[in-house]
Amino acid sequence: MRHPLDYFLNPASVAVIGASTVPHKAGGRRWRSLVEAGFPGPLYPIHPGAKEILGHRAYPSLHDVPDPVELAVVLVRTELVPAAIADCVALKVPAIVVITAGFGETGPEGRRLEEEMTRTVRAAGSRLIGPNCAGLFSASGGVNVLGWGAPAGPIALVSQSGNVALTFVQFAREKGLGFSRLITVGNAADLRLPEYADYLLTDPETRAIVMYLEGFQPGEGRALYELLRGRSAAKPIIVLKPGKTEGGRRAALSHTGALAGEDRIVDAALRQAGILRVSEAEEAWDVAIAVASLPPMRTGSVVVVSDGGGHATIVCDAANRLGLAVPCLSEATRTALGKLLPARSAVINPVDFAGLAEEEPEVIPRVLDVCLGDASLGGVILAGHFGGYVKIATEELGRREVAAAAEIAEVVRRHGKPLVVHTIYGGERLPALEVLRGAGIPVYRSLEASAKALAGAWRWACARRPTASPARRSRPDRSRVASVLARAQVQAGGVLLEPDARELLALYGLPVPPFRVAATPEEAARAAEELGGEVALKLVGQGVVHKTEIGGVLLDVAGALASRAGFKTLGDRAEAAGVTDARVLVTPMIAGGVEVVVGLLRDPQFGAVVMFGLGGVLVEALEDVVFRLAPLDADEARAMIGEIRGVRLLRGFRGRPPVDVAAAVDLVVRVSELAADWPEIAEVDVNPVFLLPQAAAVADARVVVAIG
């Protein structure tokens, strides 16, 4: 079956409803860009009066077109759109792009119109891009209704903003690598991100995908994530997504009406999905060029080769900061480089031509050959002013520089390893640079961009996409879990009583210490005796949500006598707080180790999210927590735990023994399974968990169930 997007990107025929005879109007510009895109099939301008536009016969209505239309582009005035859609639907046009604005982005009435239009289109088995979009471009399909030219190339762009798409087109013009497909989604009334990703991931014309996103519609982030699960061999996706801050979010909201979301969750989810998130527009394009062009990177160790110290310093610094290693070169490599370079050249890493390359450019491919031949190195950054040596020397040297570029391309091809080039002349179309670009070697005009590009290639090599079904750890008795959860229905706010929460977590194999629930002082005393040692007494009762606020917790209670007294104390406090069914949970005190928190929440965009971090009152103030989508496997949980700032506390610190990180991993995985199994669980807060040298112990837990 043909993918719905294929009718948009490779249509057999195209009609433009609202094509204009006035060249600089939107309908004129877009018609021109379509005509000039070299579309191989028939093109039909729909215009109330014109006989022809730019050599194509015009028709007063879609109904007058003699043959079937596969793609209809609508850019008539807002009030005329419903009639245009009706025509498309009547004629079974499978793909409709509505460029016209004035719908969901304007308010409730616009939203209603948009929903109606979407229903009409889908009921007819057609699909819709837009409304309020800037059109699309397909290089191999010969389609361009953007109204501006776009260079062809291997990069697909999906953009929630037309103007940002134009920004990328400008980058493509300046940097010389272009688009396979370019889709502006506008209000995204029908087709959604996962469908675009699904098509582009298998599109033979596309080697890398760039997405500009302002937000995800409810569930959309999760759907994209699920799509990518298990597609470990898929293409790189680079996402530029602002909205991290209040101002950015307001702008985003007013634009697409999409949720901007808690940025830390977005960040975790994208990383977990193996998506490369970038923070600036130009970086998105620079990284896309790299991952679309370069061979795979096998290690993160790189060598920086430059014309002189300052450039090398900046590039090494940036590379290191971005997660690449710039190691000292091996004795063998240094010896080999020493034979090619003058004594004044540094050969440790960075490698410095010390002025030789601009007199003898032939040395560059030789040096690169040595560097790329070193099996311990994953790639090379060449920095300086290559391509512009000709500017400070003779034309003869310019010819030698171009020949050196061809040699460089050949060396790189032979080794099959990434080379990226920085040159201060990277913004110019110099002959030697064109040779490099033609051979798929990315060239950058910014020092830091060259490092970001190679670091992006390494990030992509390391990107780990979640497996579709991670190995399960918990084997809960589902009927017992269901009956525990059912009890929550009668609790205020859906909060489970602590004994129930403990039972639930224990059913999932969490390390819940033994506990008893005492209804009388005598039971409390007996429980303390049975459990031995010091105990904690915790008030249990309907409506006791924040135990500590009413003094409902007694710690370090030693022995039966004290427990009996403690029960009475808590009973009095319960009575004062109006609690009528007071009981007391008795459980051994836990001491030592490191307090952590494991949590679960439901994000409107990404669904179940687990949290891990330092617990306890002091460190909690530091908000040292990390997030992941659930469920996850042990490797992902281990990576997650390793990301907290205070990770040193877990590894032993100042003579303290290291704690049981494996137990923490297990705990996170099990909570993530709980989340996946029971959608009605809205929140879990296991806080604190004591991580001890050989075990973990849950000291308190809170489970909130969505009340049906």
Place this chain on the structure above:
Amino acid sequence: MRHPLDYFLNPASVAVIGASTVPHKAGGRRWRSLVEAGFPGPLYPIHPGAKEILGHRAYPSLHDVPDPVELAVVLVRTELVPAAIADCVALKVPAIVVITAGFGETGPEGRRLEEEMTRTVRAAGSRLIGPNCAGLFSASGGVNVLGWGAPAGPIALVSQSGNVALTFVQFAREKGLGFSRLITVGNAADLRLPEYADYLLTDPETRAIVMYLEGFQPGEGRALYELLRGRSAAKPIIVLKPGKTEGGRRAALSHTGALAGEDRIVDAALRQAGILRVSEAEEAWDVAIAVASLPPMRTGSVVVVSDGGGHATIVCDAANRLGLAVPCLSEATRTALGKLLPARSAVINPVDFAGLAEEEPEVIPRVLDVCLGDASLGGVILAGHFGGYVKIATEELGRREVAAAAEIAEVVRRHGKPLVVHTIYGGERLPALEVLRGAGIPVYRSLEASAKALAGAWRWACARRPTASPARRSRPDRSRVASVLARAQVQAGGVLLEPDARELLALYGLPVPPFRVAATPEEAARAAEELGGEVALKLVGQGVVHKTEIGGVLLDVAGALASRAGFKTLGDRAEAAGVTDARVLVTPMIAGGVEVVVGLLRDPQFGAVVMFGLGGVLVEALEDVVFRLAPLDADEARAMIGEIRGVRLLRGFRGRPPVDVAAAVDLVVRVSELAADWPEIAEVDVNPVFLLPQAAAVADARVVVAIG
């Protein structure tokens, strides 16, 4: 008296020793750039055989030049440099630039040669730039011995790398604002950063200073800092300084032999000095253009005006992240904007032209007039594709666009507030953009760069330079301090015994709780009685450096009896550890509050540095500390304390009361004064200090004195 640098930048005559007749050789290129720079006085090429070079009569030796030479540029082979220097010195040339390499950067022998050359030059009363530099440029002086052209403008550059200087020249060519002076310092054998800064800060040709630094020589960072103290009305200085990471540092070390230093201290010192540090080369230039061109910014609230949503989202996001506010506009401003813009336009902030500006560019100056007229707003970012409207429309619209640019310039001039412009065509020389640039309105091709530029202007407006003599807090008895410090001379490693450290800190007015030093169990018992409550017992003795390691601390000791027993316990432990002069410090236990650390260290580049952070074992693992150069005033100390990540702990958290931050401020200021007063104090570690709701209390302290 003429500043020594003035002979370099405004010389009356220039000789080039090693000028070449071969155009593409270093000596030929540099001679040509000098000739083409339009130097108004006599130029003398020194060449063994040539009669003239590029129309200037050549001389075989400097001694043959008929008139005095003020600036001599040396670029002969390394082995010929000493003779050239000897000629310069003999002829009393006041300014000598040595471009030739092969000196300090090559090793001990080169370093020896370089030191000898420097001594010779200075003994003659001359000054030296280089060796191993790329030359210099002075626009108003008509001097250019770089060998490449450089555009003139208001920005001065001091660079520790010639290649990085060339990078900035390329940015200047692309972006259209240039250099007043450009100096590459090479090995900086003689003239140092503070001298360059001193000259450029009062140079009428210079409006902003950019420095590319790889490191500071010992004391150089401090000297630059001292120079800037109290010069609060001085010019903006922008510093690009890599070397934050291992690889970058290795490159830096191999290049200039300068210390790269602990980056957090560098960062704190630069900020404290009111220097704007940037992290990327292009950012340095983009910010320099902004601070050199824009009128002062009076508030950090800005409005973003754009052609459409996506650009605004990205710019708002970046602006917010960089410390600018993007507030909702006032009712009055929104009403005024609503009269200019169509109903579909957003006017909250960002403001959206929604397609109007590209049809009626006249609306732009009107919208800017409203925004700049709002007193609550400090500046405007205009984002989109201004300047390129002409590309999608008619030539007539192009003319209107240019007229709108002139109107924009007029509106901006009238309001005297900053406007920065982003346009995707910012890399091109389009007519409307040239009008803006000509009026001093910075234009950027990158969205994020426009935000960084305006944020840079705001950072500069907020930059607070330290006052030369901050108000003093401590009034110590200097003779008593001296006698305490003298006692350290007999201690291993110069570590003061704790009673001495406490006495010293108390002399500086630090909140040291009462204590007694007991030599017998009976004295310990009496001390505990006198002090009352629970006490801490701490072993004191020669060689007891790490008390806790030998069990030398007992906490929560209650009463005389327990104190007597405690003394014996500590005595036994001291004996076991071979301590022969054991005594015991008795002091009340402190409880509650937040544990912090106040420290002092000596940095080789920046001198005395104070540290503040969270103390205690858990939070210490998180390395939540900040640094400042000492001495500092209370405002600076307050700012410093506010920068720790865990600052919420100080402000009250989870029902705990806020602690006495004023006491912490006082403590930091007093330690900084101690540091400034006594250079022989190498290290202080007051850790922990308990910050309580109404006071602070020092619980432990360590003072290390450099042993003379």
